[in-house]
Amino acid sequence: MDIKLNKKMYIYTIFTVHEKICVRCGKKFIVYPTGVYAKQEECIYHWAKAWKRKVNGIFDSRYNCCQGDFNSEGCQVAKSHVHDTNKWENLSGYMKTQPCSPPVDGDYGVFALDCEMVYTTAGVELARISVCDHDSTAVYESFVKPDNEIVDLNTRFSGITDEDLEEVTTSLRDVQAVLLSLVTDKTILMGHSLESDLTAVKITHGTVVDTSLVFPHRLGKPYKRALRTLMAEYLQKIIQDDVGGHDSMEDAASCLELMHMKLKEDARKER
Numbered sequence: 001m002d003i004k005l006n007k008k009m010y011i012y013t014i015f016t017v018h019e020k021i022c023v024r025c026g027k028k029f030i031v032y033p034t035g036v037y038a039k040q041e042e043c044i045y046h047w048a049k050a051w052k053r054k055v056n057g058i059f060d061s062r063y064n065c066c067q068g069d070f071n072s073e074g075c076q077v078a079k080s081h082v083h084d085t086n087k088w089e090n091l092s093g094y095m096k097t098q099p100c101s102p103p104v105d106g107d108y109g110v111f112a113l114d115c116e117m118v119y120t121t122a123g124v125e126l127a128r129i130s131v132c133d134h135d136s137t138a139v140y141e142s143f144v145k146p147d148n149e150i151v152d153l154n155t156r157f158s159g160i161t162d163e164d165l166e167e168v169t170t171s172l173r174d175v176q177a178v179l180l181s182l183v184t185d186k187t188i189l190m191g192h193s194l195e196s197d198l199t200a201v202k203i204t205h206g207t208v209v210d211t212s213l214v215f216p217h218r219l220g221k222p223y224k225r226a227l228r229t230l231m232a233e234y235l236q237k238i239i240q241d242d243v244g245g246h247d248s249m250e251d252a253a254s255c256l257e258l259m260h261m262k263l264k265e266d267a268r269k270e271r
Contacts, residue, residue, distance in 0.1 A: 035148055097183050116160055187207060
């Protein structure tokens with residue numbers, strides 16, 4: 001094979017294997033295997049979703065962040081594009097919850113989990129984890145140092161700042177060790193869109209309760225109701241009201257509160 005053909009194949013590989021699509025603005029960009037961006041450029045995007053509203057009998061799509069229409073230019077500017085392809089491209093490092101001897105009281109435990117992630121050169125990585133038990137008592141909470149260079153802290157949603165991660169040495173492996181000491185294969189693990197959290201901690205677990213499925217969207221999959229909306233509707237509580245981002249422990253405890261309410265309501269109906 002001549003050098004010219006090799007060069008073409010190399011360029012083709014770079015643009016297919018390492019081409020990413022920004023999860024915020026939808027623009028394509030290249031990240032080399034080393035984590036270096038082929039080109040540094042700003043990302044102009046809408047930070048909120050676009051929703052269809054019926055106005056005077058006509059459906060109109062507007063972004064909740066700025067009320068711009070579906071074709072409007074983004075209202076937020078970030079230093080660079082971000083992606084999340086590592087969620088399905090990198091399946092290494094996964095751990096599985098293990099069986100244990102039956103507890104004397106038959107209680108394998110119930111925990112709620114919530115994670116916050118940041119964007120790195122590798123994609124999206126765990127940066128904070130919160131776990132609480134059946135009565136919403138915090139049992140584990142930690143900031144986590146991502147394995148790769150941080151591109152964007154996503155503070156608006158993660159609530160994580162540079163200061164939060166300055167002295168952090170806790171790794172993903174450390175988090176996995178703690179979780180596997182708490183959770184066995186029969187432990188009930190709760191969360192909202194729990195698949196995202198389990199992907200972040202790289203743990204497979206089958207005994208789960210996901211409030212996004214217990215309280216489904218009226219339009220069905222893939223739509224999901226926001227945890228904030230569920231708490232306001234069913235428990236008349238306001239969460240995620242801080243402009244600084246989500247509180248992962250609050251989110252974990254909220255899932256437990258919703259399920260306590262649901263169990264009581266179901267029991268009342270069966271009387």
